[in-house]
Amino acid sequence: MLETETRSPQIRPEDPPGSQPDYCYPPYASSVLRAPSQPLVVLPHTLSERTGPVFGHGLLQPNDNDLTAQHAGQPLGERMLVHGRVLDEDGRPVRSALVEVWQANAAGRYLHKVDQHDAPLDPNFSGAGRVITDDQGYYQFRTIKPGAYPWGNHYNAWRPQHIHFSLFGAGILSRLVTQMYFPGDPLHALDPIFNSITDPRARERLIARFDIEKTEPAFALAYEFNIVLRGTNDTPFEEGKR
């Protein structure tokens, strides 16, 4: 039996103002009709919230961690290594965390039927990857730098270059979906999705750090992106327990 099974449910502290987006953020037009109008009910973390699915390396396909090697030829674009650590709020590494990523190609085009941007697809790039963190919470994958692209939110709207991240942590309420941005992008100031996080320090945390130390000389640049997930206030689960 799990030792924490009958522990009294705990309430997590509120997130600091501006560190998470408001659901209704009118500059991002699509948010308005899809945002709740009623206050959210604060949910104690019970066994249902502290548990969650666990994924193993058997889930991964060859080259899931190398988006430049999933086809016969190499994709166009600036090669780069993206790496970092996944931690919980207490600074503990989140190990065996499944990280799913997806992105546009170097021309700013997604391999998706809904994407009508008049930029070329790349037959050597699908834009999807998966990795599982190691015992130190560390992950890395190789890809190419995605292009910026226009979208229909407002006149002359452009998304900054970004990579989508989806993460599983120790419990289902550790789930996080976010986007990684690149340093120095002039589109940051103009992007309503990025600016839906109103605290500039919180926005800064979504910008990867250029990492000369991890570059692969004469081959690929490197960026570091660290991620913090909601913890479970529990001893981490061990294999064999439930």
Add this chain to the structure above:
Amino acid sequence: MSLPLSGSQTVGPYFSIGLAPLCSEEVVSVAQGEAVIVEGNLLDGEGVAIPDGFLEIWQANGDGRYIMNKPASSAAEAVGFGRIRTRPDGSFRFATIKPGAVPYDAERMQAPHLVVLVYMRGLLRHLVTRLYFPDELANLTDPILQLVPAGRRSTLIAHSGSKPGTFHWDIVMREQKSNAKPETVFFAW
């Protein structure tokens, strides 16, 4: 030490590129339990169905246990978990088993429920809700339902469908002015 959570951002319109491998039409179960089908619609503040969203379900098995001891090597092995896309018409449907009751604390139990996470383009941070089953006496004493204003609890309880073992449950993102459908209760976590 307390580190600030990373900020959430929308899944956007192209999430299926990265998230398709774990999508399915069922929540995987291993224990004995009553087979059920849950179907419904994901609706916006004008009652329009949302075709570009998905749900993630997390639930106990039929015996009320959460199974976490065997890392899944495929969507079909992720016991208790399901990632369900809405269809082009904004509806969703998944098969699962009715979960057993789950402990709340040393004294109290929770009524059978699914934890449901909701994601879509336009939603800047995913939402968390719960699905409970109708005609459950345990709903009357469920500690989480008791936290919800009484007038809103019904939004968390599915309706029995036309066939045995089927349940209907709409998720309404926002109160609809022109429509009687009340906004689903969502939780902060």
